[in-house]
Amino acid sequence: MDTTTTAVAAATGLLTGLGLIVAIGAQNAFVLRQGLLRRHVGPVVAVCAASDAVLIVAGVAGIGTLVALAPMVVDVLRWGGVVFLTTYGLLALRRAVRPAALDPAAAAGRGLGRTVATAAALTWLNPHVYLDTLLMLGSVAQQEGPALRWWFAGGAVLASLLWFTGLGYGAARAHRLLERPGTWRVLEALVGVVMLAIALRLALQPV
Structure with missing residues (x-):
């Protein structure tokens, strides 16, 4: 196994991983929100990246096959x-229409434990995470062969880490946007719409 081959496998994992996580979703909307608040950004990024890493490794190890054999689990999720x-989503929309929602200090009052729990729930209660990461990413990794699939997994894990770190801390640098009247209200409204749209998509998807 030469360096070029392993590098190609890792790069393939990196690009595939980015392709799956960059799309706007519940995780990304929450990380963006916390970044703009500059509130518990590190723990949120760590939870999202670590969760993805666990799911990626599990998918590459072949756990996705078990998920495919137990559709009831995915349905419950x-x-x-x-x-x-x-x-x-409804809570975010409620915050958007309340006058206090314009005050970043009031919006930042959520504690670390609750914030981390929300980040974890947005990851592990999303069945698309299992379908995309365990099944799709796992299937692609198997095509790399027994040895190279772990280089592929490493690239995918790196993609997740880079994305969530860049999104969270990149948003933190743009926190001054929240000082403009109405900006926080618009952000909460967008987060609420994204969450409700994803919920509707999950509810209407074919069994």
Whole structure:
């Protein structure tokens, strides 16, 4: 196994991983929100990146096959995700229409434990994470062969780490946007719409 071959496998994993996580979703919307707040950014990034790493490794190891054989598990996660995302989306919209929502200090009052729990829930209650990461990414990795698949996995894990770090801390640098009247209200409204749209998509997807 030469260096070029392993580098190609890692690069393939990196690009595939980015392709799966860069799209706007519940995780990304939450990381963006926390970044703009500059509130618990490190722990949120760590939870999202670590969760992705666990799922990527599991998928490359072949756990996705078990998920495919147990569709009921995915279905339970699906409806759990619908309930959670709908609740979160409605709460975000409620914050958007309240005068206090314009005050970043008030919006930043959520504690570390609750914030980390929300980040974890947005990851593990999303059935698309299992379908995309365990099944799709795992299947692509198997095509690299027994040895190179782990280089592929390393590239995918790196993609997740780079993306969430860049999104969270990049947003933190743009925190001054929240000092403009109405900006926080618009952000909460967008987060709410994204969450509700994902919940609707999950609820309407074919069984």
